[in-house]
Amino acid sequence: MAKRTLLTGALDDYATANWLRDSDLKKRLREDTRRLPAFNMQISADQGQFMALMARAIGAKRAIEIGVFTGYSALAVAEALPADGKLIACDVSDEWTSIGKPYWREAGLDHKIDLRIGPALDTLDALLREGEAGKFDMAFIDADKTNYDGYYERCLKLLRTGGLMMFDNVLWGGRIVDPANRTDDTEALRALNAKLHNDARIDLALVPLGDGITLALKR
Ligand SMILES: C[S@@+](CC[C@H](N)C(=O)[O-])C[C@H]1O[C@@H](n2cnc3c(N)ncnc32)[C@H](O)[C@@H]1O
Numbered sequence: 001m002a003k004r005t006l007l008t009g010a011l012d013d014y015a016t017a018n019w020l021r022d023s024d025l026k027k028r029l030r031e032d033t034r035r036l037p038a039f040n041m042q043i044s045a046d047q048g049q050f051m052a053l054m055a056r057a058i059g060a061k062r063a064i065e066i067g068v069f070t071g072y073s074a075l076a077v078a079e080a081l082p083a084d085g086k087l088i089a090c091d092v093s094d095e096w097t098s099i100g101k102p103y104w105r106e107a108g109l110d111h112k113i114d115l116r117i118g119p120a121l122d123t124l125d126a127l128l129r130e131g132e133a134g135k136f137d138m139a140f141i142d143a144d145k146t147n148y149d150g151y152y153e154r155c156l157k158l159l160r161t162g163g164l165m166m167f168d169n170v171l172w173g174g175r176i177v178d179p180a181n182r183t184d185d186t187e188a189l190r191a192l193n194a195k196l197h198n199d200a201r202i203d204l205a206l207v208p209l210g211d212g213i214t215l216a217l218k219r
Pocket residue numbers: 041042043066067068069070071072073074090091092093096118119120121142143144147
């Protein structure tokens with residue numbers, strides 16, 4: 001494998017200074033989230049920017065998000081959807097998602113975000129029952145790791161051919177290669193990473209941004 005340039009120290013500052021396009025609203029949502037003990041669950045600003053670009057690149061109009069937390073990734077993706085676009089945003093927490101709602105409203109994006117509170121597997125199964133298979137352009141998976149495979153199989157059905165799935169935390173802070181780490185979350189991520197490597201239903205890439213993002217493009 002070719003050598004990688006690691007983004008640390010001054011090089012990381014340079015990348016942020018020259019590539020990050022941020023808004024006051026998004027900064028405020030990040031700051032608002034920082035007061036929570038679980039603030040670290042939020043995706044990074046550069047990841048949000050990347051996901052928004054991917055949404056535009058594939059002309060996404062209908063998207064799914066699994067794992068909303070305080071609404072940062074939903075805000076970033078909804079911004080990139082057309083005026084009549086829709087993001088079905090799944091989470092189990094009323095408390096956390098309520099923090100994001102005023103920001104979605106302020107951005108004029110709340111009409112694009114359809115928040116579904118409840119276990120995401122149930123929400124996805126309901127969409128499939130309602131005949132929504134093949135009708136989505138993009139799916140972002142960023143919730144409980146032990147259900148990632150269940151989210152994958154369901155989202156693969158919900159996406160159109162050429163639709164894009166993105167999984168967050170696939171490098172798991174490096175724990176993915178620590179043989180002593182055998183938690184359910186770690187094992188679930190390892191199993192999914194190995195499964196996708198040989199899955200002929202998708203084209204595959206790793207984006208080593210944040211905690212690692214898998215891109216799976218439905219064939
Ligand atoms: C890593 S956070 C998501 C971060 C978010 N994408 C962002 O940009 O800030 C994971 C979220 O998944 C939610 N979650 C956990 N288990 C879930 C489940 N079974 N169904 C739906 N959401 C779940 C949690 O409530 C939490 O808000």
